[in-house]
Amino acid sequence: MIFHDIKRAVALGTGLLVVVLGGCGRQEEVPATALATPLATPQAAAPVPVVIYLIDTLRADRLGVYGYDRPTSPHLDALAAESVVFEQAYAAAPWTLPSVASLFTSTFVCEHALVKAGPKLNPALPTLAERLAARGYASAAFYTNPLLGPVAGLTRGFGTSSLRPTNAGIPADAAAWLDQRDASQPWFLYLHTMEPHQAFLAPYAEVKRFGHVPIDVKVQLSDLWFEYAGLRRVDVGQGKLAGTTDTTAALDKARDGLNRLRPEYELLYAAAVREADGHLGAVIADLKRRKLWDQTLFIVLADHGEEFGEHGLWFHEQSVYDAVLRVPLLIHFPRGQYAGRRVADVVSLVDVLPTIGEVLGVPEFCAGCRGVSLVPLLTEPTVPGRPAPVVIPALRVNATSFYRPWQKQAGDVNVVVREGPFKAIFNEQPGSLELYDLALDPKELKDQAAVDPARAVRLREAAGSWLKSCRRDLAAPEPAAYDEPTKKALRALGYLN
Numbered sequence: 001m002i003f004h005d006i007k008r009a010v011a012l013g014t015g016l017l018v019v020v021l022g023g024c025g026r027q028e029e030v031p032a033t034a035l036a037t038p039l040a041t042p043q044a045a046a047p048v049p050v051v052i053y054l055i056d057t058l059r060a061d062r063l064g065v066y067g068y069d070r071p072t073s074p075h076l077d078a079l080a081a082e083s084v085v086f087e088q089a090y091a092a093a094p095w096t097l098p099s100v101a102s103l104f105t106s107t108f109v110c111e112h113a114l115v116k117a118g119p120k121l122n123p124a125l126p127t128l129a130e131r132l133a134a135r136g137y138a139s140a141a142f143y144t145n146p147l148l149g150p151v152a153g154l155t156r157g158f159g160t161s162s163l164r165p166t167n168a169g170i171p172a173d174a175a176a177w178l179d180q181r182d183a184s185q186p187w188f189l190y191l192h193t194m195e196p197h198q199a200f201l202a203p204y205a206e207v208k209r210f211g212h213v214p215i216d217v218k219v220q221l222s223d224l225w226f227e228y229a230g231l232r233r234v235d236v237g238q239g240k241l242a243g244t245t246d247t248t249a250a251l252d253k254a255r256d257g258l259n260r261l262r263p264e265y266e267l268l269y270a271a272a273v274r275e276a277d278g279h280l281g282a283v284i285a286d287l288k289r290r291k292l293w294d295q296t297l298f299i300v301l302a303d304h305g306e307e308f309g310e311h312g313l314w315f316h317e318q319s320v321y322d323a324v325l326r327v328p329l330l331i332h333f334p335r336g337q338y339a340g341r342r343v344a345d346v347v348s349l350v351d352v353l354p355t356i357g358e359v360l361g362v363p364e365f366c367a368g369c370r371g372v373s374l375v376p377l378l379t380e381p382t383v384p385g386r387p388a389p390v391v392i393p394a395l396r397v398n399a400t401s402f403y404r405p406w407q408k409q410a411g412d413v414n415v416v417v418r419e420g421p422f423k424a425i426f427n428e429q430p431g432s433l434e435l436y437d438l439a440l441d442p443k444e445l446k447d448q449a450a451v452d453p454a455r456a457v458r459l460r461e462a463a464g465s466w467l468k469s470c471r472r473d474l475a476a477p478e479p480a481a482y483d484e485p486t487k488k489a490l491r492a493l494g495y496l497n
Contacts (some may be wrong), residue, residue, distance in 0.1 A: 001125060012434075013108055019020075019179045033098045033401070034441065038417050046463065047135075047137075047185075047186030047360075048186070048295065048296070048297050048334055048359055048360055049186060049187050049188070049189075049296040049297065050132065050137075050187075050188045050296070050297045050299075050356060051188075051189045051190075051191070051287075051296055051297070051298045052189070052191070052301070052305055052352070053193075053283060053298070053299065053300045053301075054103075054191070054192045054193075054300075054301055054302060055193055055194070055196065055273075055276045055300070055301075055302050055328075055438060056192065056193065056194030056195075056196065056197050056302065056304075057194060057197040057302065057304060057305070057316065057359075058276065058302035058305065058306075058327065059198050059302070059305030059323055059326065060302075060305065060326045060327055060328045061326070062269065062270065063076055063077070063124075063328055064076070065079075065085060065328070066159075066328065070270050071209065071274070072270050072273040072274050072277065073273065073274070073277045074281075075277045075278065075280050075281030076280065076328070076330065079284065079330055079332065080330060080340075081339065081340055081415070082330055082336055082339050083298075083300075083330040083333075084330065084331045084341075084342070084343060084378060085330050086329040086330070086331075086342075086343045086345075086374070087341045087342055087344050088278070088326065088344060088345065088346045088347065088418075089301070089326065089327055089328065089329035089348070089349065090326060090327065090346065090348050090349065090393035090394045091305070091324075091348075091349055091394060092108055092109070092326045092348055092349050092350050092393070092394050093108075093109050093301055093304070093323060093394060093395065093397075094304050094316050094318070094320055094394075095303075095304055095316050095317040095319050096147050096148070096192050096303045096304055097114050097116070097117065097147045097148075097152065098115060098397070099303040099304055100147075100154060100303055101114045101121060101152075101154060102349060102350050103128075103183060103301075103303070103349045103350070103353070104129070104154060104353070105121070105125045105126070105127060105353070106351075106352075106353040106366060106368075106369035106370050106371045107125060107369075107370050107475075108350065108395050109395055109396075110395060110467065110470040110474065111125070111473045112125055112472060112475060113476055114477055115399040115400070115488060116236060116400045117147060117495055118480060119152075119478065119480060120151065120152055120477055120479070120480035121152060121154060121156070121478075122475035122476060122478060123156075125159050125368075125475050126368075127154065127156050128157070128353050128356070129141070129156065129157030129158045129190070130156055130157030131156070131161070131365060131366075132157070132188045133157045135362065135365075136185065136186060136190070137185070137186045137187060137221065138157060138159055138181055138185045138187045139157065139158045139159050139187065139188040139189070140159060140160035140161065140174075140177045140187075141155055141160070141161040141190040141191075141192070142161075142170050142173040142174060142177075142189075142190075142192070143161075143163060143164065143191075143192035144163070144167050144192060144193055144194050145192060145194050145197075145493070146486050146489035146490055147358075147490070148163075148192060149163055149484075149486060151480050151486060152480070153477075153478070153497040158190070160177060163448065163489070164271070167194060167195050167275070167276070167279060169191040169280055170191050170192075170193050170279060170283075171282035171283045171286065172353055173413040174189055174286070177189070177340050178286075178292075189497075193278075193280075194493075195272045195279070196269055196306065196438075196451050197493065198222075198225065198272075199221075199269040199271070199272040200218050200221045200222045200265075200268055201222075201272070202269075202272040203266045203271070203272035204274060206272070206274045206275045207267070207268060207271040210267050210270050210271055210274075214416065217261060217264050217312050218268070219260055220257070221264065221268070222249075224261070225315075227250075227254045228251065228254045228255065228258065228314055228315065229366065229495075231251045231254060232247070232251065232318070232401040232402060233400055233495070234401075235402065236399075236400045236401075242398070242399060243402040243407065244398055245402075246402075246404055247275045247402070248403060248404040248405065251403055254310070255314060258266070258309065259309050260406075261405050262309055264434065265308060266308055269306065272308075275469045287419070288398070293332075294334065294335055294336065295334050295335070296332070296334065297332070297333060297356065297359050298332040299329075299330070299331050299332075299356075300328060300329070300330045300331075301327055301329045301330075301349060302327040303351070304316050304317075304325065304327065305322075305323050305325065305326060305327055306317065306323065307321070307324055308323070308330065309429055310323050312405070314380065317398075317400070318398075318401055318406060319396070319400050319406070319410065320395075320414045320416050320425055321425075321444050322423075322442070322444060327349070329349070331355070331374070333359065343377050343378070345377050346393055346418040347377075347392045348392075348393035349371075350369070350393075351371035351372055351373065353369055354369050354371050354372055354373040355371075355373045356362075357373065357374070358373040371409050378400035388419050388420030389419070390401070390417065390419050390459070390462050391418045392400060392416065392418075392462070392463070392466050393418060394416040395414070395415050395416065395467075396412075396413065396414040397412065397413055398412040398413070402410055407431070409430065409432075410425075410427045410432075411428070411429025411430050412428075413427070413428035413429065413467070414428070415428070415463040415466065417459045417462055417463050418442060419455075421437055421440075422436070422437055422459070423435070424436075424449075424456065424459040424463065426459070426460055426463035426464065426467075434447050434449060435447060435448045435452060435455065435459070436448060
């Protein structure tokens, strides 16, 4: 991937990098400073256990470790002292299926093409679990989101995989699996909970920490949630192309109802995050009790965030603004290496798989990956005056959701480009580019494209060139069909009507 290659070349100081952007032949020279010390790869004497703990629908700015003022995340905040905190981590896509596919394969949606429920990951794209299995790892996946089941191909490589009925059972499932594992084998656990996904289900014990939401309001929010989700996907649920039916007027009405109840929904969301944090804490405590914590590579992240009416949109999938894409990423390295550090560089969840490979000391582990290891950000000194790299951390390709005003404004393909504090969004179908200075405008409300036209043109060319290149590597998914229990589970989560 050309722009992640830029990031690596600048980080490692490999010389003068010449990059051709777009089809116009314009070149940019990116100077890099030679480094005196070689890359120090973190390695353990014994095979490293790996845990990925994913909290579905968790936006970074609702956690204490990222500056939130409500007490939503005591365990995550404590984990930060033992880990590296990545301050600008991006999910590779704005909803679960493409995002987790990108996490597991270190590819983008323009390559794996999992854009809606139904298709199955192409076997040509090896998953993280398959790569680890090839190195002798025992593995298990316990998850509460049915999109991640075997029908989508995302459980390939796991020795054990199970869709669990509740988030609360995940710590116990992990503990039971650890009890029966072969202690002579290295191991990998993938745990996926989704407490914040439907915040109106937050338990009263957590809600009361933050205030009070009457039961009738929770019922209203539940009704509005399902109405909003269903109206956006009404055509996909009937096997039609999104946009065949225009439900804009009804969506506007549902959105108005959600806007009126935004304070209540945000309170419930805070409670749901607190519930998720408790389940995470239980898993960490169990690993410490077993004396497995110190040697474990433990990664906490989210597949996407959530919008609460920002930019006129609710929930996720519809946009690539930071409310949806900026996610927590905390990595506890074995033996507490790098503990307490915070990294301000822009990174993507496609970088997680190559980082695991580097920690395991296997250079060939990530052949074909789009991402790059994050270890150089921790092992190499910052070079004063180094130009900010151009990074493409995320892409939205929509085939499921329709809302006419947003369709006209942004279309179905949106490429995110970051350069220092600047964030550009290239909207392919309307051919537009939005440009925001996140240092001055973190909520992305003041488009600077007209104010800074040279940067806008350059980043637009970068996005177009990258998208063209990425599409050449498409590994088309295979057809698949969901059984009735899976369809029922997907309906309960708003993915199907």
